[in-house]
Amino acid sequence: MAGFSPEWLALREPADHEARNPQVLAAVGGHFADKASLSVLDLGCGAGSNLRATYAALPHRQHWTLVDHDAELLGFARARLAAWADEARQQGEELVLAKDGKTITVDTRQVDLNKDLEWVLGWQPDLVTAAALFDLVSRRWIERFVAALASQHLPLYAALTHDGRETWLPEHPVDAGIHAAFTNHQHGDKGFGPAAGADACEIMAEAFRKSGFAVSSGDSNWLLDAKRRPLQESLAEGIAAAVGETGRLDPKAIAEWLAARREARSALIGHQDLWARPI
Numbered sequence: 001m002a003g004f005s006p007e008w009l010a011l012r013e014p015a016d017h018e019a020r021n022p023q024v025l026a027a028v029g030g031h032f033a034d035k036a037s038l039s040v041l042d043l044g045c046g047a048g049s050n051l052r053a054t055y056a057a058l059p060h061r062q063h064w065t066l067v068d069h070d071a072e073l074l075g076f077a078r079a080r081l082a083a084w085a086d087e088a089r090q091q092g093e094e095l096v097l098a099k100d101g102k103t104i105t106v107d108t109r110q111v112d113l114n115k116d117l118e119w120v121l122g123w124q125p126d127l128v129t130a131a132a133l134f135d136l137v138s139r140r141w142i143e144r145f146v147a148a149l150a151s152q153h154l155p156l157y158a159a160l161t162h163d164g165r166e167t168w169l170p171e172h173p174v175d176a177g178i179h180a181a182f183t184n185h186q187h188g189d190k191g192f193g194p195a196a197g198a199d200a201c202e203i204m205a206e207a208f209r210k211s212g213f214a215v216s217s218g219d220s221n222w223l224l225d226a227k228r229r230p231l232q233e234s235l236a237e238g239i240a241a242a243v244g245e246t247g248r249l250d251p252k253a254i255a256e257w258l259a260a261r262r263e264a265r266s267a268l269i270g271h272q273d274l275w276a277r278p279i
Contacts, residue, residue, distance in 0.1 A: 006076045009047040011231050016131065016160055017053045021218035021273040028157045028275050029057030032126065037061035041125035043113060043133060044068055048077035048106075050131040050159065052084060055104060058127075063105045067113070067120060074108040081106060114141070114192055121148050131159040132271075135186065135200040138193030142203050150211040155277035160220050162186075164198025165270025172260050174253050178243055185242040201272045208276040215276045222269040235269070236261035 032038055038059045042050050045066035055062060068074050078095055082088035085097035085104070095106040111120055121128065128149065134142060149156060166179055186197035196203050201217070208215045224232040240258040243249055261267075 004046060006047055006073065008234065009049065011234060013049045015222050015224065015228055015231055016049060019220040019222050019271060020053055020159060021220045024216060024218045024273040024275050025054065025057050027216060031155070031277060032059055035059050035126070037063070038127060039063045039125045040065070040127045040129060041120065041123060042066050043128065043130040045077060046073060048081045050129060051081065051104070051106070053131070053159070054129065054157070055099065055102060060102050062102065064107070065123065065125065066106060066108045067111045069110065069112055071110045074110060078106070078108060117145060118148050121152060121154060124152065125154065127157060128154050129157040129159070132161070134158055134204060135162040135197050136190045136192070136195055139196050139199070139203050141192045142196060142200065143207050146204070146207040146211055150213070150278065153278045156274070158204065158274040160271045160273065161201050161204070162198060163201045163270045163272050165268065167268040168261060169265045169267070172257055174249065174257050177249055178239065178254070178257050181243040181246045181248040182239050184248070185246050201274065204274060212279055213276045214279050215274065217272050217274045220271045220273045222267070222271065224267040224269065225265070232264060232267055233262050235267070
């Protein structure tokens with residue numbers, strides 16, 4: 001799967017944290033409220049944003065294993081986490097953090113989730129989590145993933161899966177054409193087969209219910225306005241570039257749309273959070 005730059009991940013992190021669905025996160029925290037400690041496996045961890053967004057809802061002692069295919073990004077995640085914590089120290093290969101009265105031990109592993117998925121889940125964490133991952137993988141991979149979780153009775157907290165909704169204001173004449181072309185582009189192969197894209201939320205919920213899991217979900221939309229202008233501009237540029245690769249729209253129309261979207265009053269980008277646990 002193609003990687004994401006630290007700059008892009010840092011730009012989106014405040015919007016990601018603001019968008020998290022509080023009811024879904026509270027349900028995750030409530031499930032583990034009686035545990036003194038918790039082991040967490042974070043898939044496609046990027047720069048560690050998921051840990052920073054989730055830790056406060058979890059028990060006081062946490063052990064996180066951060067998994068990503070990008071070794072440089074894993075190093076960046078360790079540096080970001082050390083700077084974010086109230087205290088940080090190295091203990092062998094692990095990073096031990098103190099944050100808001102919690103003790104968080106962090107291990108990082110470079111893993112190919114296409115080849116080594118079952119092996120990774122075999123580490124038997126208490127909780128599996130991922131953010132902004134599942135729209136990038138294929139239906140077949142999601143079904144394989146859910147089957148592996150079911151076989152080991154592991155719960156999943158999945159945050160910020162893109163669900164295809166977009167509303168930009170003010171409207172533009174080619175919004176519909178841009179959206180259709182971008183949706184088509186999202187189904188391209190990101191290294192896991194044809195990506196589920198905007199269908200991922202529905203595919204996941206269906207697969208979990210068929211496997212006997214209890215499933216709850218809620219919106220975690222990006223709400224972009226003037227205070228998120230750099231993210232809005234970067235997002236619009238990425239959409240325009242993707243649409244250009246499809247060849248479905250005239251380049252002039254794409255350029256006009258991009259110019260308008262750099263100055264858009266607001267944008268809603270739809271995501272969903274999901275909490276699935278074996279019954």
